[in-house]
Amino acid sequence: MSDQQDLQKIAHLRREYTRGGLRRRDLTDAPLPLFERWLSQACEARLADPTAMVVATVDASGQPFQRIVLLKHFDERGMVFYTNLGSRKAQQIEQNPxxxxxxxxxxxxxxxxxxxxxxxxxxxxxxxxxxxxPRDSQIGAWVSKQSSRISARGVLESKFLELRQKFRQGDIPLPSFWGGFRVSLDQIEFWQGGEHRLHDRFLYRREADAWQIDRLAP
Incomplete structure (x- = not known):
């Protein structure tokens, strides 16, 4: 069988979601305690990169972009991640937050x-x-002009070694082009897979100082 025939089989790949549902009685009044519970369970399950999240932004022409970053902090004010402020995602956020x-x-x-x-x-x-x-991660932030074109990986490696020598003593200064963002919690949807594709979905919507909770059809 050819590779092309194997690939055509992907339309038939499926499995049942049997890990249990999500019921209204399982929810918390606000979304953050439930998110914290789920994140804790993801960590306990030893998932690879449980704090990895897809960040979706839109450029000035309306073209959406996605990439994976790591969640570094969360509280009632929002969810935090860090990045190069000259990166494509940071520039798009400046245009459309x-x-x-x-x-x-x-x-x-x-x-x-x-x-x-x-x-x-x-x-x-x-x-x-x-x-x-980690110190090498701090140096790495200095090395890369994120999203810019480079001729070869060797350019990055040479710059890294150069800066490691330059910053071999003392604290490494914060680059002016490196920062972070906090994403407000306007809406949060929790999705739990269910048998026969009857998934459980609950949407929390912020309304003034309270949360409205709605169950959504799968």
Whole structure:
């Protein structure tokens, strides 16, 4: 059988989601405690990169882009990630701060979708996190002009060695072009896979100081 024939079989790939449902009685009044519970369970299940989330942005022409980053902090104010401020995603956020996050916990038959607005973090917040990173990761932030074109990987490696020598002593300064964003929690959807494709979906929508919870059809 040819590789092409094998690929054509993907239309028939499917499995049942049998890990249990999500019922109204399982929900919390606000979404953050439920998110914290699910994230804790993802960590306990030893998922690879349980804090990995897909970040979706839109450019000036309306073209959507997605990429995976790591969640670094969350609280009632929102969810935090860090990036090069000259990167494509950071530039798109500056033009359109509306953003969507997706946590794809496939092994647990779960997804969490967050919709909100992204705001730049303060320099103090960024500096505190930057200096908590491994030293080589701090140097790596200096090396890459994210999303720019480069001729070869060797360019990055040479720059890394050069900067490692330059910063061999003392603290590594925070690059002016490196920062972070906090995504507000405007809407959060919890998705739990169910048998016969009868999935459970609950949407939390912020209304003033309260949360409206709706069950959505799968």
């Amino acid at each position: 509306r953003i969507c996050l997706l946590f794809p916990w496939h092994v647990l038959d779960r997804q969490v979708i967050v919709q909100g607005h992204a705001e730049r973090l303060s320099t103090l917040e960024v500096m505190k996190y930057f200096h908590s990173r």
